[in-house]
Amino acid sequence: MTSVWPRLEPLLPKVQKPARYIGCEDGAQSPDHDPSKTAWLLAYPDTYEIGLPNQGLQILYEILNERPDAVAERTYAPWTDLEELLRAESVPLFSVDTHRAAADFDILAFNLSAELVYTNVLNCIDLAGVPVRAADRRSEDLLIGAGGHCAYNPEPLADFVDFFVLGDGEEVVAEITEVVGRWKAAGKRDRLEVLVALAGVEGVYVPALYDVTYDGPRVASIVPNHPAAPERIEKRTIADLADWPYPRNQLVPLTEVVHDRLNVEVFRGCTRGCRFCQAGMITRPVRERPADQVRTMVTEGLRRTGYDEVSLTSLSTADFSGIEDVVAGIMDAPGCDDVSVSLPSLRVDAFTVGVAGEVSRGRRTGLTFAPEAGTWRMRQIINKLIREEDLYTAVDAAFSQGWRRVKLYFLTGLPTETDEDTLGIATLARRCVEIGRAHHRNPSVTVSVGGFVPKAFTPFQWFGQNTLEELTRKMHLLRDELRRDRGIQFKWHDPRATVAEGIASRGDRRLGAVIEDVWRRGGRFQEWSEHFDLQLWLDALERHGFTVEDLAYRHRTEDEVLPWDHISAGLHKDFLWQDWQDALAEVGLEDCRWTPCYDCGACTGFGIEHVVASAVPPAGGSQGTGQDLATGGSVPVAISARPLAASTVQP
Amino acid sequence: MIRVRLRFAKVGKVRFTSHRDLARIWERALRRAEIPLVYSQGFSPRPRLHFGLALPTGAESWAEYLDADLVGDEPPPVDLAERLTAMLPAGIDVTAAALVEPGEASLQQAVERCDWRIEVRGAGEAAAAGAVAHVLSSAELPLPRERKGQVSVDDVRPYIEELAVVGPTDAGTELTARLGTQPRGLRPAELVAVLISSHAGLAGARGDATAADVPVWEPGHVIRTHQWMQRDGARQEPLPTATSAPHAEARAS
Structure with missing residues (x-):
């Protein structure tokens, strides 16, 4: 074993937030490494405080360490101050658990949650002492893996990553462990041998085993160059969340991180069908955790961690069919009197006066709603069927129960968006302030607007993103419109970052050269405004003969081969195309949990179905099911008579 | 309500946590040890923990102090120090605990x-x-x-x-x-x-x-x-311990 701690320790007094690098969390493990075990270094390519809470990484960390044939430790991207010192002192990337050097592991596996971390991925590979290009690696070098939502368009990182994992990781990590274990036992002779074996694991994509041809800016074909490589790589889906009650020992960090509370995943998948939302599309079908298991995970987790707040996580927590029972159960559990419960993704159509009253008794952290678009026309196009009345009712409920600050999330740059749609955001916000004035002298409404980036495996994957100029114009239009409105704070996401994200989101394999160029010229932490630099990206594109127009602004055509066409998220391409056509026709689509199947492919392809405990849609009704939304449908959400806190509420 | 003074060491890797970090670490440890804490009133209730002079991030200490307000009149359990040490990260060891008399000056002042x-x-x-x-x-x-x-x-x-x-x-x-x-x-x-x-x-x-x-x-x-504080005209520690140096194991890393 090579601990870098003696060399790292003298560097830490010189960096910001040294506690990022010490590990020592409650729940951290010091696994016994052994040549017979496959050693995983699980990496989150952003700062510790962003990466530590990541549930996916924590789940795999526990599952792997429970296996007799595997060990897993964690690493996070070192901030630029430490990177500089590590390079100056020749200290490699290390695990925070036992401060082992990356070279002590067999696999360096990244969680890809956002495109702008791609340069950090390259930086971590380099700091690990591994050639950044997969083609340059020798047998003894670490295997570089990656999974997470961005792996659904793996092509921009195809030159740097040896294997991608698509979909749920719980089962597939075991199979990968066995494949790598056998290769290791045989002496790690031929790197191609292990890559070929990995390509035989369902859900694993080995880009080196595929050839891509091009036709101008388009992809012409993607074909396997090895008999072991399947033509299409299907994502992995675990059938029953109840079999995976992880994390069992959520990590409790010693220093401040985002989402610093107990997090319990109540379901995976979403069928609301918001057309801009990649997460909702690629994680289908819906799989709920049994209510009893949620309760157990919450009460045991709170007792073990000492947290006084628990978040019930999912893509739309109010849709969880057992929500009332679960929350009431948590509040009634012994020792949970002072606990607050947050429901981070609650729809406005389920947010009633009653719910507002209950949540307001806890700590009030401000409420966030996400109508996403300013007009009903636009919300039909994106299939977020929230009526204005729903929003106003929710906002009124919030203000009447004592909140003074409400935050509204919107997207701009959506398909067919007109200035009337953009300015509709201002109209909604003003009405919300007026509603607030009925309850307070100085209500505050924060309008937060982000530019839309089309993502793979969504109906909007064919849409040509708004240009930098157009997004900037729309942001300024709104800013000017709201400039004199008292009570409204306008915040917007930098359109330049939106453009860079768009470049990386739908690029093909050729984009690798651009990402490498940006990294070699110092591009780090591009998610962070203090380090983000669009010019780095534009210059790199130009040097390699690409344009933003081709990569981001161009509408894709129906017959076009998309760079991810050899990947399957379980969704039929013709379903997505039809949904795109429906969007352009301003036709909304109901939630399929409570309506006939649209044959998107997610259930049928895997022989599983949506797992829901209730046959009846939850409060607020399903999208467009024609229920009486105002009365909250036939299963009104009446959340417990004890304090809870909602930190973020999303429709 | 009673006030308990705790003396603890902060050595090894945890010395890189900040004073703010330490406050949260203590809150969670006390809750996990099921020590009933008195909470502040108001918009955002917090446990009433009173820390002494902040230790610079990165420095170790054999003599840190914390006063905690606990619910009830009963004296704290005799094994309080051990119970808390078990709930705290490696390198934070509680070395002494005692009741604080009402009217005693705060650590920051004393x-x-x-x-x-x-x-x-x-x-x-x-x-x-x-x-x-x-x-x-x-x-x-x-x-x-x-x-x-x-x-x-x-x-x-x-x-x-x-x-x-x-x-x-x-x-x-x-x-x-x-x-x-x-x-x-x-x-x-x-x-x-x-x-x-x-x-x-x-x-x-x-x-x-x-x-x-x-x-x-x-x-x-x-x-x-x-x-050191002055008490009854003599220089005293806020809470003496049997040994001045803490367990050295936390230095091992």
């Missing part, structure tokens, strides 16, 4: 001086001794210090009650110091700044070295070994 072991990296023993002697013989030591964006030049000599060379370390020389904490106090890093400026002054006066030859002095390992 503590008047602290003892430190301070490593000056890059300093040879003789040079360090020279700088120490110069500091002790100076009538005043003006040091520009920033606070809330304002730079003021303070005479820090009165804060330096004791200062001596212990001996060489791997990377420099270790000193002991007793530094006053009131009203503003002198932090170990500031003391090292004073020593560096004394050293540079001495070297310059002798005209013996060009800048390139002089090893750079910088603050190294720092340990707070004691905190």
Whole structure:
């Protein structure tokens, strides 16, 4: 074993937030490494405080360490101050658990949650002492893996990553462990041998085993160059969340991180069908955790961690069919009197006066709603069927129960968006302030607007993103419109970052050269405004003969081969195309949990179905099911008579 | 309500946590140990924990203190220290616990001086001794210090009650110091700044070295070994322990 701690320790007094690098969390493990075990270094390519809470990484960390044939430790991207010192002192990337050097592991596996971390991925590979290009690696070098939502368009990182994992990781990590274990036992002779074996694991994509041809800016074909490589790589889906009650020992960090509370995943998948939302599309079908298991995970987790707040996580927590029972159960559990419960993704159509009253008794952290678009026309196009009345009712409920600050999330740059749609955001916000004035002298409404980036495996994957100029114009239009409105704070996401994200989101394999160029010229932490630099990206594109127009602004055509066409998220391409056509026709689509199947492919392809405990849609009704939304449908959400806190509420 | 004073060590990797981090670590540990805490009133209720003088991030300590307000009149359980240590991260060890009499001054007010072991990296023993002697013989030591964006030049000599060379370390020389904490106090890093400026002054006066030859002095390992308050006319620790040095295991890493 090579601990870098003696060399790292003298560097830490010189960096910001040294506690990022010490590990020592409650729940951290010091696994016994052994040549017979496959050693995983699980990496989150952003700062510790962003990466530590990541549930996916924590789940795999526990599952792997429970296996007799595997060990897993964690690493996070070192901030630029430490990177500089590590390079100056020749200290490699290390695990925070036992401060082992990356070279002590067999696999360096990244969680890809956002495109702008791609340069950090390259930086971590380099700091690990591994050639950044997969083609340059020798047998003894670490295997570089990656999974997470961005792996659904793996092509921009195809030159740097040896294997991608698509979909749920719980089962597939075991199979990968066995494949790598056998290769290791045989002496790690031929790197191609292990890559070929990995390509035989369902859900694993080995880009080196595929050839891509091009036709101008388009992809012409993607074909396997090895008999072991399947033509299409299907994502992995675990059938029953109840079999995976992880994390069992959520990590409790010693220093401040985002989402610093107990997090319990109540379901995976979403069928609301918001057309801009990649997460909702690629994680289908819906799989709920049994209510009893949620309760157990919450009460045991709170007792073990000492947290006084628990978040019930999912893509739309109010849709969880057992929500009332679960929350009431948590509040009634012994020792949970002072606990607050947050429901981070609650729809406005389920947010009633009653719910507002209950949540307001806890700590009030401000409420966030996400109508996403300013007009009903636009919300039909994106299939977020929230009526204005729903929003106003929710906002009124919030203000009447004592909140003074409400935050509204919107997207701009959506398909067919007109200035009337953009300015509709201002109209909604003003009405919300007026509603607030009925309850307070100085209500505050924060309008937060982000530019839309089309993502793979969504109906909007064919849409040509708004240009930098157009997004900037729309942001300024709104800013000017709201400039004199008292009570409204306008915040917007930098359109330049939106453009860079768009470049990386739908690029093909050729984009690798651009990402490498940006990294070699110092591009780090591009998610962070203090380090983000669009010019780095534009210059790199130009040097390699690409344009933003081709990569981001161009509408894709129906017959076009998309760079991810050899990947399957379980969704039929013709379903997505039809949904795109429906969007352009301003036709909304109901939630399929409570309506006939649209044959998107997610259930049928895997022989599983949506797992829901209730046959009846939850409060607020399903999208467009024609229920009486105002009365909250036939299963009104009446959340417990004890304090809870909602930190973020999303429709 | 009772108030309990806890003495604890902070050594090893956890020394890189900040004062703010430590407050949250304690809140969770007390909840996990099922010690009933008194909460503040108001918009955002927090447990009533009263910390002493903040330890600089990265410094170790054998003598940190915390006062916690607990619900009820019963004395705290006899195994309180052990129970809490079990709930705290490796390197934070509770070494003593006792009831605080009502009316006792807060730690922040009562503590008047602290003892430190301070490593000056890059300093040879003789040079360090020279700088120490110069500091002790100076009538005043003006040091520009920033606070809330304002730079003021303070005479820090009165804060330096004791200062001596212990001996060489791997990377420099270790000193002991007793530094006053009131009203503003002198932090170990500031003391090292004073020593560096004394050293540079001495070297310059002798005209013996060009800048390139002089090893750079910088603050190294720092340990707070004691905190002292005046009680009944005598110098006392807020809470004595049987042993002054904590378990050394946390240093192992």
